[in-house]
Amino acid sequence: MTKNTIRKIAVLTSGGDAPGMNAAIRAVVRACAYYHISCVGIFRGFQGMIEGDFKELGPRDVKYIVSKGGTILKTARSEEFKTEAGRKQAYKNITEAEIDALIVIGGDGSFTGALQFSKEFSFPVIGIPGTIDNDINGTSHTIGFDTALNTIIDAVDKIRDTATSHKRLFFIEVMGRDVGHIALNAGIGAGAEEILIPEENIGLPKLLEKLKKSKLSGKSSCIVIVAEGDKTGRNVFELSEYVEENLPEYDVRVSVLGHLQRGGSPSCFDRVLASRLGVKAVESILENKSGIMIGLINDQMAETKLEKAIKGEAPIDEELIRISEILSI
Amino acid sequence: MTKNTIRKIAVLTSGGDAPGMNAAIRAVVRACAYYHISCVGIFRGFQGMIEGDFKELGPRDVKYIVSKGGTILKTARSEEFKTEAGRKQAYKNITEAEIDALIVIGGDGSFTGALQFSKEFSFPVIGIPGTIDNDINGTSHTIGFDTALNTIIDAVDKIRDTATSHKRLFFIEVMGRDVGHIALNAGIGAGAEEILIPEENIGLPKLLEKLKKSKLSGKSSCIVIVAEGDKTGRNVFELSEYVEENLPEYDVRVSVLGHLQRGGSPSCFDRVLASRLGVKAVESILENKSGIMIGLINDQMAETKLEKAIKGEAPIDEELIRISEILSI
Amino acid sequence: MTKNTIRKIAVLTSGGDAPGMNAAIRAVVRACAYYHISCVGIFRGFQGMIEGDFKELGPRDVKYIVSKGGTILKTARSEEFKTEAGRKQAYKNITEAEIDALIVIGGDGSFTGALQFSKEFSFPVIGIPGTIDNDINGTSHTIGFDTALNTIIDAVDKIRDTATSHKRLFFIEVMGRDVGHIALNAGIGAGAEEILIPEENIGLPKLLEKLKKSKLSGKSSCIVIVAEGDKTGRNVFELSEYVEENLPEYDVRVSVLGHLQRGGSPSCFDRVLASRLGVKAVESILENKSGIMIGLINDQMAETKLEKAIKGEAPIDEELIRISEILSI
C-alpha cells in the first residue's frame, strides 16, 4: 500500500448511543488538531454521510462534552446505506469534502457497514467500539458498558430499598438481547439473588427451587436480574406471574429499566477509555492503517480486524457465573 | 380529656414506603430520648401491631439511617387490621407493652386505619405524612415527594440524552394513580414537552396537535410525562402506538419508571422535613394531642385533623399547569 | 406611571452562580416567546451590560439547559458598574438595543446595583433571587439553595463512611459567610452531631463538652458542620487543632467542601422554582411593574420591593436550631 497523506478525517457515531461517545468524539477532534489535520463531524451516522450532513470541528467545538451523555453528532440507523446507491452517494459526498479517512464509533452493525464501505471504495476506515452491550470481539470493554452498569446498580439499589421494606421479590429487566454481560456484571454488583442471561438457561423448575431456598434462608427481599434475551421463554411479566402462582409466599413486582440505561454522564472509566481509543484511532489513520477496530486488551490499546470484531458475540466470563452463584448463598 | 402521662410511644410505618421515612423514625426515637420517654418500633405496620412485632429503640439504634431509603421498620398492608378482631388484638398487644401513644408514618390509607383505631379505643394517635404522592391535605409536602421528583428528573435527563441522540419521542410513565403532583412537578423539572395528569384530560387530538407543533418548532427530541392515572383512556404503550400511527414522523419509545421512584437516599429537603415532623409528633403527644396529623403549611409545622387530612386529594396547583404550557413552547 | 409597551426584555445573571440559574433564564426566554416579545441575553452580568455583550435569545437557544448547572450567560462582579460612568454606558447600550426592561438573576449585591440603575434612569427592573445562600428577604427559598443542600449532604454522607470506618471526628466547612441557612439545613440533613453557624456562638468550652458527651454516648463517628462565617473565632483547621489538644480521645480531620457546592445539575425543586420565578418575572414586567423581586412566600409567587429584599439577612429558623439539638442526642 502506498503511503497516503492524511489531511482530513471524518468521525461519526452510529447505532444505539452510548455514554462516552462524546468523549471519543472529543478525543478524535483534539487529536486531529494536535497532529495538524482537519476534522469533520458527520451527523446521524451513515445517513448523514449520504445526505452530506457535515460540519468542520475544531478543539473548542468539543469543549465540556467529555462529561455529557448521548452524542453531539446524533446517531441513526440507515436503511439507505445498506443499498449500493446509498453508499455511492456517501462516497461521493466524502470525496467532495476531501475527507481522507473515516472513524466510526458504534457497535457491530455499524462496523459491518463501515467494513463494506471501506472495501467497496478502498477507503480508510477505523472502528471504535461504542455500545453499552460489551458484545464486540477485540476489546475487554466497549464505551458505555461501565456507565450502564453503574446506572443499573444505582437503580437496583433504589429498588432494593423498597423491596426490603415490603419483603418483596422483583424481576428487573436490563438490556442485553443476545449477550448477558450487562445482566451478569450488574447482577453481581447489585447483589442479585438470581441472574438470568441468554447464554445459560437454568430452567423454570430450578429457578423456583432457588427462590424457595432463598426465602427459607431468611432473606427479606429478592432481586432477579433478567437480560432482555434470557432463555426461559418468558418475559419478566410472565416470569412474575409464574412465580406468584407457584410460590404464593412471594409478593412479586416487575421493573423494566429501559432506555435510562443508555444515558447519563459517562463514568471516569468510560471517559478515559473513550479518550484513549479516540486518540489511538487518529494515530492509526496517520500510520495508514484501515479496516481495524481499536480496542482495549489487557489494559492496552490493541488493534483487531473489523472482520474479527463483528464475528459472533464476545463470550461470557464463566468465572462470573460461578461467582454470582457463590455470592447469592 | 384528662391529662395523661406519656411514658412510652410506639412508631410504625405503613402503606407504600417513601424515602425519608427512616429520618422520621430517627427523629421520633431521638425526640423520645430527649424527653426521657421510651420508644418502641412496631415492624410491618398495623400487621406487626397485631402480631406483637415490637422492639424497644434507643438513640443509637437509629444511627446513620437518616440517609437510608426505605424503612427499617418495614411496611405492609394489613387486611386483618380492617377487622374488629384484628384491631382488638392490636390494642391488646399495645396495652400489654404499656404503650401510651402511637405515631403512624404513612399515607391516607394508613391514616384511615389509625383514626378508626384511635376512636375505637380512645387511644392517642398522631399521623406523619409519608408518601411520595404528595396527596395528603394539611401539608404542602409529604415525606418522599421531593426525593421521588429528583429521582425522576435524573432518570428523564438520562432518557433525554438518548432521545436527543436519536431524535425520538418518549412517553415516560411516572407514579400517580389519582393525582398528578409527581407528573406535573417532574415534568416541569425535566423540561417535558407535554405532561398528562389525572386532573386534566387534554384529549388525544389536542395531544397530536401539540406534538406536531413541537416537531415543527425544531425540537430534536420530545418527552411526554404520563401519570399512571392519566385520563386519556390509554396507557403509555397504547399512547405510543397511537402516536406512531398518527404521526409517522416520530420515532416513539416508552419507558415506565416504576418502583425505583420509591427508593434511594432521601434529599436534604425530605430529611429535614421528616426530622421536623418526627420531633413535632412526639411533642404533640406530650401535649396530649391526638387524632391529628403534623404537616408543613407555609413552611411551618401545622396540625390538621386526621379526618380532614384523608378527605379527598390535595388539589393540583393550577399555576404549575399554566407554567408547564408556557415553558414547552 | 404611564403604561409602557414592552417589546423587548433583557436578562442577566450576576454575582455568584447558583444551580438553577439556567432554568430561570430558560423560563424568561420562553415566557417572552409565549407573550410574543423579544428577549436578549446579557453576558457576564452588569459588566456585559457596560460592554454591550448582548445576544438575542429564542426558545431553541435555551433547550436542555434546564438540567445544567452554572449559567450560560456567565456571571461576573463589575467594579465599573459601581461608577456613574459605568452605569451611564450600560444605559446607553440598553437604550440603543431598544431594550424596555431588565430581569436580574442574582443575590443582594446584584439587586443593589439593579435598584440604583432602575432609579437613576427610571428603567424597569425585576429581580429573581439566585444564590445558594438563601439570604434574601421576600422568598423562603432562593434558586440554588436546595441543590447546594443536596450536594453537601451527598458529600457529608461520603465523609461519614470513612469517619465511621476510622471512628473519627470531622470538621466540615460549608458555605455561609454571614448566614447559617446552609449549615443548619445541611447539618440536620446529614445528621451532624454539631452545627456551628454565624447566628449563634455556643463557645468553645460548650463545644468540647458536647463532643465529650457525644463520644461517651457510644457514637462511632462525629461530624461538625461549620459555616464559613461561624463565630467561634477559629476556622476549621484551628478548631481541629483545638479539639485534638483538648480531647485527645478524638482522631480529628478537616474537610472544606468549597466550590463544588455551587455546581451540579439543579434539583427538581430548584428547577421548578426557577421556572416559576422566570415566568412570573416576565409577566410582572408586562404588568408594568418595576423595582420588585419575585419570590416564593407560602409556596406562592410573591412580590417584594427590592429595597426590602436586600435589607439585612433573612433570619435563621429558631425551630431548626432546636431540632438539631434534639436530634444529635
Add this chain to the structure above:
Amino acid sequence: MTKNTIRKIAVLTSGGDAPGMNAAIRAVVRACAYYHISCVGIFRGFQGMIEGDFKELGPRDVKYIVSKGGTILKTARSEEFKTEAGRKQAYKNITEAEIDALIVIGGDGSFTGALQFSKEFSFPVIGIPGTIDNDINGTSHTIGFDTALNTIIDAVDKIRDTATSHKRLFFIEVMGRDVGHIALNAGIGAGAEEILIPEENIGLPKLLEKLKKSKLSGKSSCIVIVAEGDKTGRNVFELSEYVEENLPEYDVRVSVLGHLQRGGSPSCFDRVLASRLGVKAVESILENKSGIMIGLINDQMAETKLEKAIKGEAPIDEELIRISEILSI
C-alpha cells in the same frame, strides 16, 4: 508444606478505608459459607486482632453491604502490631479462636504487617488490595480506585460549572501522596487542562506557559488537577498565589477535595472486582496457599507474592500522560 485442613477463616480491613471493602468482606463471608467453613470478622484491623475484637459472620450478617461505602469491620492503624509483643498477643487470640487462616484487605502498609505476621508464626495469610490509590503491584486495579475516580470527576464537573460561569482557573487537589494514578485518570476523565503528578515535574515556568497558551486558545475556564504529592514544591494554595502573581489575567481559586474521595457507594466495577477477589482469596486458602495477594491482571484473577506486591509503587502509565497532553490542546 503439609496440607492443612481449613475450618475457620478470619477477615479484617486495615489502613485507609476504600469503597468496595464491604463487597470484599461479603464475598469472603459468603464464599466461606458456600464451602462450609466458618468465618470470623476482626474489627479495627490488626489492633482488633491484638484486642480479640472478633465476631462470627454468617451470610445474612453481610446482607446489603455490597452497596455500602466504608467497612463494617472498621479499620485502624496499629502501632502495637509493629511490636513483637503485639503480634504475639494477636497470634494468641487467633489461635484461641481456632482461626486457621487470615485474609487482609488493605494496602501496602497492611500487607507489610500481614507478611511479617505470616512469617513469624507460619500462619496462612492472603492479601486483597483495597485502597483508592491503585499503588499496589500485581493488580491493575485496587478496590476503591474506580469509585474514587467517579467521585472526583463528579466533583470536578460541578466545579467546572462554576469555573465556566466565572471564567476562572481552579487548582483542585486530589489524593495521591506518592503516585499520580488518581490525578492522571481523574484529570483525563474530567477534561482537565493540566495535571500535576508526583512522577513528573514539568516545572513552574512550563506550567505558566501552558496556562497562558490555554487562555489564548479561547478556553473560558481552566482546571488543573494536582496530586497531593506533586513535585512542584508548592501546594495548591501556593500554586494559586504564584499563578495569580504571574498571570494576572486569571482569576484563580482552589479546591481540596479531601476525604469525600474515600467514601460513597462503590461503583459496579469495584463491587464486581471486590466480589471476585474475595471469593478467590477464600479458594486460595482452601488450596493451602499463603503469603500471596490476589489481584486483577489482564482482567483475570492472579496471584502475586506479598513481597512483590509491596515493593515500590505501581508505575504510572506513560500512554495516559501522552493522552492528557493531546486532549488539553
